[in-house]
Amino acid sequence: MNDKTRRLRSERWFASDDIRGFAHRQRMQQQGLAREEFMGRPVIGILNTWSDLSPCHAHLRDRAQAVKRGVLQAGGYPLELPAMSLGEVMVKPTTMLYRNFLAMEAEELIRSLPLDGVVLMGGCDKTTPGLVMGATSMDVPALFCPAGPMLNDRYKGQAAGAGTHTKKYWEQYTVGAIGQAEWISLEARMTRSPGTCNTMGTASTMTSLVEAMGLALPGSSSIPAVDSGHTRMAWACGQRIVEMVREDLRVSRILTRDAFLNGVATWMALGGSTNAAVHLPAMAVRAGIALGLDDFDAMARRVPVIANLLPSGKYLMEDFYYAGGLPALLQEIRPHLKLDALTCTGASLGANLEGHECTDGDVIRPLGKPVVSAPADCAEAAMALAVLRGNLCPDGAVIKPSAASPRLLRHTGPALVFDSNVEMLAAVNDPDLDVDENTVLVLRNGGPVGGPGMPEWGNLPIPKKLLKQGVRDMLRLSDARMSGTHYGTCVLHISPESAVGGPLALVRTGDLIRLDIAARSLDLLVPEQELEERRKHWSPPESPYQRGYVRIYQREVTQAHEGCDFVTLTGPDSTPEPPIF
C-alpha cells in the first residue's frame, strides 16, 4: 500500500470536505503554504528536544533542517515540534523525574496533531527512552535520530571523558592532588563540542540500544554530533521516515521481544549504563512485551563486555566510531542476536549488518577477548550487570561488576546509614566519621517515590578521611540510580524502595550487610523477628510535595524493577484517536 491508496492519518484533518477540514487547510495556508505542499503527503512531525539549556542537543536545531530537507525531497511534509528538553546536568532534581513527562508529551503531541510519522530527535540520557515510550504508545511509524556523542578530549596525554573524569579529578582535588587553578581550568575540558557524553554512559547506552532494537538507522548512534556525516544521517532520517509511513512500518512491528533481547545483548557487550535496567522495562511495558531483570542477568552471563570504552574500558565514543561503530560491535556479537528482527530500514538486523566490520580490535574486541578479565574465582567481575535478590531487595537490585572492585564483590561489612542525600553530604567529609574501608555506605530515600525521581545519588562519595588514606572504592547501597559515566562498587535500584517500606528502610548503622555477587545475593544479617519489630515502628517519610506534577509523580510511579513509568501510562492498550470535531 502507498499513500495514494491508504488513507493517511493526517487526512482526518486535511481531507474532509466540511467546515473543520476547511479550517485546518486554511490555517496551514495562513503560514504561506499551498494546499499541495501538505495535502495527500505523509506529514512528518520532528519532535525536537533542542534547548539553550541542553548543551548535548545544541546542534539539534540545525540538524532538524537536514531532517526537513530529507522529508521534503522524499515527498513528505515536515513540521518541527519542540518537546521537553531534559538536559541531564541542568535539570533538577533529576531528569528522571521528567522522563515520563516527556513520554506523555511525545504521545500527546502525536495524538493531538495531524502527523503520519515522527522523527524523534534526542540522545541526552532520558530523552531517548522518553521519546520512544511516547511513540510506542501511539504506535505510528517512528524513527529515532540520535544526537550523537561529543568529540573526544585528551588531558596530559590521556583520554578524558565527560562525567567519568570529572569525578576522578574531583577526588584528586578533594585530597589536594591537584590545585584550584588546575581544577578551574578543567571546566573547559572533557566537553569539547555539542553532543552527548563521550563515555559509554546512559546517553550512548540508550541510543545504541535503540539502534540495535531497530528504531534508528544502522550506524547512526555512533556518529559524532558535529561530524558532517551526522548531518547526512539526519537527512537520511527524513528520507526514510516518509517511506516508513508509506510502508505503514509502525513501532509495534519493530519493537518485538526479539528486538528487546537484541537491545539487552548490545547493552551487555557495550558494558552500558545501569540506567538501562530502568528504561528497558519501561519501554517494554509500553510495547506490551514481557521483559525484566532476570532477562538482563541471563544475558549478562552470556555476553561479555567487548566495547573498550570508559567507564569499563579506556576509549571514548569517537574511537568507537572510527572502529566501525555500533554495526561493527553487533557483527562481533552476532551469535547472541536475533538477526531476523525487522528494523526501520524495512530489512532485518542481520541484513543491515552486512558489509560492516570492525577496524580496530582493541576498541571493539572479539568475543573471545573481552575488555574486563575476571579473576579465576569470580567470573562475575567481568560482567556488565548482575541482578541481586535477598532480604534487602526482594524485588531486585542491580550492580555493574565491570565498573566495580573485584575485592568487594564478596563482602560483609557494617552499615553506615544515611536517611537522605543532604544528610550524607553533610557528614561524609567529617574527619570524625566512624568509617573504614570495610564499612558499607547505605543511602535511603533515593528511590522513585523517595527521591523523588530516583536521582543519581547511588555513587556515594568516598569519605574524605578514607580518600586521604588512598581508599578509592567502598561497597555502597541505595535505592537510587548512578550516572552511567561513573564507576565503583555500587548496588543500585534496591526494590522495593525505602520510602514505600522496602526492607532498606529497616537498616540501622552497625547492622552487618552481606553481598555475594556470585550467588546474586544481598542480605541484611539481622534476624527476621528483629526486622518485624523494627517494621512495627516504621512510618513512611512525609512528602513535602502536596501539589503539582511531583505529587502526581509520587502517586503514579512504579518501582525500579518495573521501569518507573506511571501506572496510568503502562500497558499496550491504545487510547482512541481524538474526534476531529
Ligand code: FES
Ligand atoms: Fe547529556 Fe551526558 S549530560 S549525555
Ligand code: MG
Ligand atoms: Mg548520565
